[in-house]
Amino acid sequence: MLKVDNLSAGYGDIIAIRDLSFSVEAGQILAFIGANGAGKSSTLMCLMGLVEQKSGSILINGQDISTTTVEARITNGLAIVPEGRRVFPDLNVHENLIVGGHVTEASIMKSGIDYVYTVFPRLAERRGQSAGSLSGGEQQMLALGRALVSQPKLLIVDELSLGLMPKVVDECYAVLETLKQNGIGIILVEQNTERALSVADEIRVLEAGNLVWSGTALDAKNNTALTQSLMGLS
Amino acid sequence: MLYLELLFQGIVQGSIYALIALGLTLVYGLLRILHVAHAALFTLGGYVGVIVTNATGSFTLAMVVAMITVGLIGVLTYKLAYEPLLDKPPFIALIASIALFIAAEEVFRIVFGPYGLSYAQPPLQGGFEIINGFFLKYAEALVICISVVMLLLLGWFSAYTRLGVSWRATVTDPDMARAFGVNIQNVRYLNFFVGSALAAVAGVLVALLNNLVEPTMGSVASYKALAIIVLGGLGSIRGTLIASMALGVIESFGTIYIGHLLDRDALAFGFLIIVLMVRPQGLLGSK
């Protein structure tokens, strides 16, 4: 579904990621792990078209989207849950979801919003409340919901668990699990290594912008040296 | 009766201030630029209004033409003057804006003459009695009505349309809005179009109230609108509306009661200084 080859990206003269290659299939979860500044967020943002791509290609179902607009990528099935949630604090819950469907056909947006309210009833209860006044957990649900409004085929999730109580994290991951079962591909960045190893099918380890380890989550778990160095990260 | 009359005068003036200051707030909220040249668009609106009314006899048509042309010129101003300066520190854009404002006043003087223009047959003359002995001019009633309609339209647009919601999202977090496919460029165009069109409406109305447009009509408006958006808490739309009305009413009463001490135009700054001493973030701003 997603195939990335020799991707390099950065900010002006700064190169944040170098020659990354990876792919994600429908119904698969791929997790990036790495220290702060390793280039995890840059990778995700580059897929979305929000960080400048220097070279390489990003194929969605065989079609190269490297040079397309953010809008086109969303139409092609991508959506992002950004690091730090970044909900629009002055807008209410419902309006945040509307922005999530900005480029989406009205009927799809409507069923997308209905879906979000079904999986997160708490958001439905607070639909008129300003997003800035929600709790951290509710904001994360909103950030996740906002990305689901366009009914993506490939969901990109950056640090879902950051600063949240385990119960809320469980709730959010349960939704990701459902999405996976519905055939949606998921790329996630997770600083909680244990969590990453338990939910992901595939693991990629980044170090200073380079891919230093690739393999299945099972292989990663059985690799004691690797898990020990990864646990040191979280 | 005097109180009522002063109150209405204040509301009329406050409505004009609101129409002008809104555009300034919209620009500040989105780009953090103090758009001083905005007041030149207000003047231009007055000119277009008078010229089109005199040429066609239709005040309504004049209003529409003024909104559209001035709106487009506002977009052009952004494109030519501000867009190239966006990655520079904000004071650079401010300097450009002041230069543009001065240049515009000179252009008005050269193109339309130094003495100003008037309506050949001023529309909406006369007035009506609201209650015993208290009259409101038709033109003044129109100012209030148009302002209310414009604000309701803007409020409806920003709360109930997808584009309006995305517009507000862009103001709070442009990078995130972009992540959901919002075209930031178009939002900026829209912002300048709407703000400039509202200033044009104010210009047409002020030209009607005074039956005169002069090249320097925007000077007082420019610094008062700046005072208003600071008062309202930079970037806050609701704050701008409240500050506009408050200033209109305070000026109207102040001219009568303390006018011998403080000039009408100085009142705005007296008010500004007092409010900022109590609430440095403005009436509705956040710290």
Ligand SMILES: Nc1ncnc2c1ncn2[C@@H]1O[C@H](COP(=O)(O)OP(=O)(O)OP(=O)(O)O)[C@@H](O)[C@H]1O
């Ligand atoms: N806007 C930016 N401008 C310049 N350099 C940046 C920018 N954002 C990130 N970088 C640099 O790119 C590199 C990768 O950063 P990135 O945010 O992708 O790391 P990360 O793996 O997501 O880290 P974290 O775990 O802290 O979120 C870092 O060296 C960082 O300093």
Ligand SMILES: [Mg+2]
């Ligand atoms: Mg990151």
